[in-house]
Amino acid sequence: MNVLAGSAPAVRVLEGVAPDAIPFDQLMADQAPVILKGIAADWPLVRAGLASAEDAMDLLQRFDGGRPVVTFTGAPEIHGRFFYDESVTGLNFTGRREPLTPLLDAMRPSIGDPNAPSIYVGSTDLDEYLPGFRAENDLVLDHPMFAQHLASIWIGNRTTATCHYDMSHNLAVCAVGRRRFTLFPPDQIANLYPGPLEPTPGGQVVSMVDFAAPDFDRHPGFREAMATAQVAEMEAGDLLFYPAMWWHHVEALAPFNVLVNYWWNTSPAWLDTPQITLLHGLLSLRDRPDAEKQAWKALFDYYVFGDPERPAEHLPEAARGPLGPIDASAARRLRAQLLHRLNR
Numbered sequence: 001m002n003v004l005a006g007s008a009p010a011v012r013v014l015e016g017v018a019p020d021a022i023p024f025d026q027l028m029a030d031q032a033p034v035i036l037k038g039i040a041a042d043w044p045l046v047r048a049g050l051a052s053a054e055d056a057m058d059l060l061q062r063f064d065g066g067r068p069v070v071t072f073t074g075a076p077e078i079h080g081r082f083f084y085d086e087s088v089t090g091l092n093f094t095g096r097r098e099p100l101t102p103l104l105d106a107m108r109p110s111i112g113d114p115n116a117p118s119i120y121v122g123s124t125d126l127d128e129y130l131p132g133f134r135a136e137n138d139l140v141l142d143h144p145m146f147a148q149h150l151a152s153i154w155i156g157n158r159t160t161a162t163c164h165y166d167m168s169h170n171l172a173v174c175a176v177g178r179r180r181f182t183l184f185p186p187d188q189i190a191n192l193y194p195g196p197l198e199p200t201p202g203g204q205v206v207s208m209v210d211f212a213a214p215d216f217d218r219h220p221g222f223r224e225a226m227a228t229a230q231v232a233e234m235e236a237g238d239l240l241f242y243p244a245m246w247w248h249h250v251e252a253l254a255p256f257n258v259l260v261n262y263w264w265n266t267s268p269a270w271l272d273t274p275q276i277t278l279l280h281g282l283l284s285l286r287d288r289p290d291a292e293k294q295a296w297k298a299l300f301d302y303y304v305f306g307d308p309e310r311p312a313e314h315l316p317e318a319a320r321g322p323l324g325p326i327d328a329s330a331a332r333r334l335r336a337q338l339l340h341r342l343n344r
Contacts, residue, residue, distance in 0.1 A: 028243075040238075060100070061100070067128065075117060076116065084195065120159045167274070172240045195208045
């Protein structure tokens with residue numbers, strides 16, 4: 001069991017919000033996790049899941065488009081925690097592609113069996129793999145920032161997605177079963193002891209702390225992280241919002257669980273991912289002498305993390321180049337310069 005369950009403060013809950021009145025602007029302004037209670041209670045999938053796991057599976061199969069989904073399977077001994085093997089160079093589960101309908105049929109007899117393998121279908125695009133699902137089960141996303149977003153579905157038995165961060169904002173709907181999110185602000189990264197950059201269990205760096213049995217001798221800073229944690233206990237129909245870059249540990253607590261989530265960014269689509277910058281920083285900056293790194297830190301604070309208008313305000317507009325506002329054309333030119341220099 002998650003050591004923080006029942007001890008960390010609960011995520012703030014908003015009751016009585018109508019499905020067509022989600023306060024998106026306020027959520028983005030607050031930049032903090034919040035549960036919107038029962039916002040998806042009328043979804044057919046939510047109602048089916050409250051009747052039985054079998055009814056929920058039947059509904060999902062009705063929308064199965066026939067494309068094989070990526071499925072992760074772990075032995076019963078991992079207790080649903082998709083993680084590394086003992087060497088931390090491999091993973092404790094296997095992945096493969098298989099059709100959704102036969103997979104759900106194979107899961108049916110073992111639902112609720114504590115000795116069943118852990119099965120997890122992660123981040124599957126709803127529109128591509130379950131066409132028509134969103135016509136009956138969807139949020140009202142009537143806000144300009146959702147002009148481009150990704151809607152995904154996560155399906156499995158009692159599984160755990162180890163603590164990690166995402167680079168997008170998230171609206172997560174507990175559609176079937178129960179979920180527990182344990183969330184930490186981005187500044188807790190050191191106290192969460194991130195694992196290798198590659199390989200990773202799900203595409204992002206994960207915490208090496210075992211939340212069910214933390215080893216405070218190996219991970220003493222986790223006590224400090226615990227002091228900042230917020231826990232979201234979710235029932236079917238609940239919606240959780242949390243901002244980009246917040247660390248989150250996700251436990252599926254029922255014998256059969258389905259989560260639907262919506263990812264989006266408010267940054268222009270032509271901006272590159274900062275993950276590339278991080279990797280290049282490891283290559284170009286990390287191993288330089290401390291004095292040089294402090295000098296480069298000052299440069300980054302001036303050009304990147306400070307007032308974006310200050311570096312160019314004393315220059316003629318024609319001379320500002322990438323120091324001026326970056327649009328799609330400027331992004332293409334800057335990317336070409338970077339590629340030329342990297343390939344020298």
